[in-house]
Amino acid sequence: KQEVTQIPAALSVPEGENLVLNCSFTDSAIYNLQWFRQDPGKGLTSLLLIQSSQREQTSGRLNASLDKSSGRSTLYIAASQPGDSATYLCARLNQAGTALIFGKGTTLSVSS
């Protein structure tokens, strides 16, 4: 069974801190992994996509890495801001390579 686990479930940090969100998955035959942001009651915003041939992707203050051998991905957020407060979801493609399998997310709160 393909599963995605995210740790921690919740995280509170003061503004300015660098932080790491973790995502682990079973089945190292991963096709790609995608990180999303979800604000309360809202849809999902795609942050970063890492394809299986890649090891990391960067966008602004965000950096996501993928280690297929260990079944892990991390999302690094530099110099966190209150506006970063949201739930962060990681997801991998299912075995058919079509739809996504999601973790439960990490809810981040950045205080000013």
Added chain:
Amino acid sequence: GAVVSQHPSRVICKSGTSVKIECRSLDFQATTMFWYRQFPKQSLMLMATSNEGSKATYEQGVEKDKFLINHASLTLSTLTVTSAHPEDSSFYICSVRGARTEAFFGQGTRLTVV
């Protein structure tokens, strides 16, 4: 990235009635769209894959007669929750797959059945 528009964003309906949710791909043609459901504090779970011009593919445990999916054009898929009950109250969200298999999502629909 792809732009996906979902409507309505929020709906309250009486138990036993039906509700239709629309998902539109605004800037590219999507032969396939995906419908997910999210219960409070849970992961998004795939409900069904909507295929343009053919029947949808439903995940195990999802009743196809209750959740009717129509994908009549390359830019529009609809999900109709028939004879809704309070246990159907959830957050429903659609997705399309763009270039490089990147997934893009609509704004979601919060359904409350009273």
